[in-house]
Amino acid sequence: MNTESETLFEIIRFVDLAGVLANAILGGVAARTARLDIVGFVVLAIMSGLGGGMIRDTLLQQGTPAALLDPAYLICAILGGVIAYFVTFNGRWTRRVLLLLDALAVGCWSAVGAQKALEAGLGWLPAILLGMITAVGGGMVRDIMLLKVPTIFGGNTLYATSALLASTEMVILSKLGFVAIGTGVAILSGAALSLLAKRYGWILPTGYALRIPKPILLLNPRAWRQRRLDARNARNGVNPDDPGVGV
Missing domain, CATH: 1.20.5 (Single alpha-helices involved in coiled-coils or other helix-helix interfaces)
Structure with missing residues (x-):
């Protein structure tokens, strides 16, 4: 592995772990809203931070999920739950930091999920699907555990759409042989669309009522x-x- 590849790997790993921590904290915030105890905080944090990747690896059937092989992932997820248990994230700047890390994670997880699917020999459409699942799966599991309709299904700003954009870009550029560029573009574009959607309240329309x-x-x-x-x-x-x- 050359120096450029090592640098890219370290950047992806940092964004990946930061996204796990941020989403774990968001899972803890949801646990606080639901008035759960410390067990609920930790479980929701793990599901929120690692659920998407574990669903992806289970569907790929290529061994133990990566989140269980590298202890750093579980440590970050549990740490996020514990932090959310003791700290309330109601401040303006703490919320903004979490949103930024979460937005970066959308693009990163989409790119990683899509690339793993391509490396497993899947076609472009399953690769895009698994990229999206990697990005939004954890939040879906968290909402379902709280007996709520997953927020990506409506009423929330663009999130799954950001994952779709990032996954599609990653697949196209990877097919053209630009894996490193595709990863960078996916991370930046996915984060940009997520943040812009939050800023301007962009949402998808609900179902039409054609008679x-x-x-x-x-x-x-x-x-x-x-x-x-x-x-x-x-x-x-x-x-x-x-x-x-x-x-």
Whole structure:
């Protein structure tokens, strides 16, 4: 491994662990809102910080999930839960720092998940899907454990969309042979879109309510007969409004 690759690996690892810590703290914040005890804090922190990666590795079926092989990941997740147990993150700047780390993690996890899928021999579409799962899976598990609809399903600013963008960029650039550039672009673009969405309140629209017209002619025999009568009168040059018609 050359120096450039080592530097990139260290940057990715730092962002990865920082994202684990930030999401673990966010899991702890959710535990505080739900008035859970220390066990709840730690469990939600682990699921929030590591859930997406463990789901990805389980689906890839290539051995033990990476989060369980490297002790640094579990340490960061547990530490985040303990920190959130003792510290309330209601301050303006603490919230901003967490949002920044979380945004960087979206791009980083999307890139790592997509690249792992490609290295496992999967196609471009499964790679994008696994990149997204890596980024949003932990938050989904956290919300489900709290009996809530996952926030990525609606009512929240763009998050899964940021993961989709980052995963797609990573797959395209990786296919072109620019893995390092793809990782950097995915991290920056995913973070930028997430932060801009938070800043300006960008959300996806909910379901539309298009109404399908009622098939009157099929459900109403009288209307069908009237339609046939009107067509016959038109062919015969008969105006049904003329006096004496039908007499």
